[in-house]
Amino acid sequence: MDKKTLLKLQITATKIRKNIVEQVFSANSGHPGGSLSSAEVFTALYFNEMNIDPTNPKKSDRDRFVLSKGHCAPGLYAALAERGYFPVSDLKGFRDINSYLQGHPSMKDVPGVDMSTGSLGQGISAAVGMAISGKLYNEDYRVYSLLGDGELEEGQVWEAMMSAAHYKLDNLMAFVDNNGLQIDGKISDVMNPDNIESKFKAFNWNVIVLEDGNDMAAVIETFEQAKACKGKPTMVILHTIKGKGVSYMEDDYGWHGKAPNQEERDLAIKELDEKLVELEGAQHG
């Protein structure tokens, strides 16, 4: 991909990160860590890959995205707002009683949300359902889903893996945000799904591993690889850094579901603004 496009996407990802921080700060609750680690995949999906139309969010032949790790709603909402589904200024209402931006994605409330999620393990199954429907009715749309690595501890995920492979859902592509942390600590300490690459392969999925899941160009490349694989669903394991882009949040499980205070918010925004200046400079350089 050309450098200009890449820079543009990186700028968008940085704006999404800023809006993640702003939402969680405004709400004084929410999940910044896993939202920040997923900014590249949100950007790649909504700004480069998916066949969607923000002016017609329900168009029937659209590609679908299911945020199986629904607690990372701030990341999804930031992407949807940047993409034009609703005003960016609405994001400050996140989790407020007078806002439509529910704490976890609600398809009945938020334009562009394809499935209500939040209870872990259920979103990937719903994505399987969308992909099955596409196959049954010969529709060309593709279905995408994002899981957390902690989420893989839910048994339902593996029921979904089994069924997607059984029905050869090559119209389904999923990502695991493999940042290695969950609420109570490292997943290797809390409950280790261990060697997930071989597990997905054993379930007969096409598996792609990205050593740097925050590398935008690398994320973008996985889509063509997935489309090229026929007869199997594709799983991309993204090795990411939880809290990516905000220095003091990076790789600290304490920031899974905690809001920054004013000082912390200011620091985060300052860092992300500096990143924006750097990227915009490179764009014009």
Next chain:
Amino acid sequence: MAKKIATRQAYGDALAEFGIDKNIVVLDADLSKSTKTDNFKQVYPERFVNMGIAEANMMSVAAGIATTGKTVFASTFAIFAAGRACEQVRNSICYPKLNVKIGATHAGISVGEDGASHQMIEDIANMKTIPNMTVISPADAVETRAAVKAAIDYNGPVYLRLGRLGVPVIFDKDTYTFEWGKGVMLSDGTDVTLIATGLMVHLAMEAAELLKEEGISARVINIHTIKPIDKDIIIKACKDTGAIVTAEEHNVVNGLGSSVTDVTSQYYPIPVKMVGVEDKFGKSGKPELLLEEYGLTAINIADKAKQAIAMKK
């Protein structure tokens, strides 16, 4: 003696009949021969999807298919549909109010020999308490067919409670009409009202005959839609007869009986007695013998009716 047909049988037949609608997709969890969704599969294999022994996944998959504009029937035994997969039904199906119909067969203790592990007596409770859910419990084969059609015509989640055991056909296929959310008065009376659902309906009719022999006039009401409950028909029964007996093949805790007392206690308090499973697990045995042992009989309904009448002020 009326012809006996299990409501699960009528369900499978109805799916095969109404399955001509290309928008309908049917899912099952490796029980299609028992839930009778196999009848649909035989006619429309291209729209039947077996999800294997993975009910939690099946419910969320059903939700995902429904988001693409399809009418989805997801079937398994009631114990798995409303028990194991209860939270998937809540969060994946009911919260977004998706167009999924849960065809739950083998409800109640009349499952028989399989025993308590498979005898679901809490499903009405679990399902009716979820916002956006509709709970339908047909009394016979004719009503089941009509309920399946009504469920197809309704856009939203429906729980269809169906049985394994053959039950008498009490309605006439040619004249029966199913009214969503409406109770059906089967016979009028002045001393007491017997309100029943599912296979207890024909037993309530028998109970009314027993009471008649003793000079007691009993009204009989069939409640096929447990949620939303028909308030009007219950309030009218309170006013007209002053006493009620409810009858259901379900735990007396949070079933039809409590839906009825939710209405009576708030709008027109009168004595209500309940016939149902007395908050205990079922067990193995022949269905008819189990119904008798658990008090799900016409005689017990009649006895409770006399008790309710005696409690009138």
